[in-house]
Amino acid sequence: MKQFLVTLPRNLIGCFKGWKLAWHLIAMLLTVILVLSDLDWRYFLATRNPELRRWMWPAVVIGMFLPIYLPLLLLAVGFLAKSARTVLTGWAVAQAELLGALIVIAYKAFTGRSHPAHNVGADISHVFHFGFLRGGVFWGWPSSHTTIAFAMAVTVFTLYPKQRWLGCLVILYAFYIGIGVSMTIHWFSDFVAGAIIGSVIGAVVGKSFKENIQRSTFNV
Numbered sequence: 001m002k003q004f005l006v007t008l009p010r011n012l013i014g015c016f017k018g019w020k021l022a023w024h025l026i027a028m029l030l031t032v033i034l035v036l037s038d039l040d041w042r043y044f045l046a047t048r049n050p051e052l053r054r055w056m057w058p059a060v061v062i063g064m065f066l067p068i069y070l071p072l073l074l075l076a077v078g079f080l081a082k083s084a085r086t087v088l089t090g091w092a093v094a095q096a097e098l099l100g101a102l103i104v105i106a107y108k109a110f111t112g113r114s115h116p117a118h119n120v121g122a123d124i125s126h127v128f129h130f131g132f133l134r135g136g137v138f139w140g141w142p143s144s145h146t147t148i149a150f151a152m153a154v155t156v157f158t159l160y161p162k163q164r165w166l167g168c169l170v171i172l173y174a175f176y177i178g179i180g181v182s183m184t185i186h187w188f189s190d191f192v193a194g195a196i197i198g199s200v201i202g203a204v205v206g207k208s209f210k211e212n213i214q215r216s217t218f219n220v
Contacts, residue, residue: 059180154202
């Protein structure tokens with residue numbers, strides 16, 4: 001837990017330093033392009049198939065609850081098995097999720113974007129409510145499900161680069177969550193931006209914890 005607390009402020013700042021800030025700007029630029037080109041609306045219309053949405057809806061539920069239980073499971077297993085690597089992985093994943101949530105809340109507080117949570121008749125893909133808390137912190141841009149999923153996945157991918165099967169598994173999970181919510185409760189650009197920002201967060205957190213993972217002993 002010590003590393004979780006000590007590195008939290010540094011990693012939060014690190015998500016906006018140097019090339020990481022550039023990726024945030026790229027996420028914003030791609031959103032502008034997807035919105036103004038009407039690709040968001042066309043994607044929405046193309047994914048209204050009831051059968052497709054039935055397969056994708058579990059992503060909303062999984063993306064909501066797995067981030068809560070996964071770190072707790074890793075910490076419990078790590079302490080019971082006296083595995084420092086597992087415990088540190090649990091703290092790393094928890095920090096990536098927390099940073100993802102904090103950063104997304106900050107963005108949503110100022111964007112207030114309308115969501116396609118229900119069938120809509122008019123094109124509302126262009127509707128943003130810019131300003132502080134005009135749309136609350138739950139509705140808006142980018143997708144919190146996607147951001148947190150990619151933050152988790154890239155953290156694990158960075159911590160265990162030699163475990164290719166694990167890397168493929170977590171990245172596939174992140175894409176399922178992101179694409180799933182883009183077909184149900186979010187716009188496609190919310191998914192794209194969330195994937196970029198979440199990947200930045202995961203890379204920062206993973207790098208921060210990686211050295212300790214490699215030389216860990218059970219003293220955490």
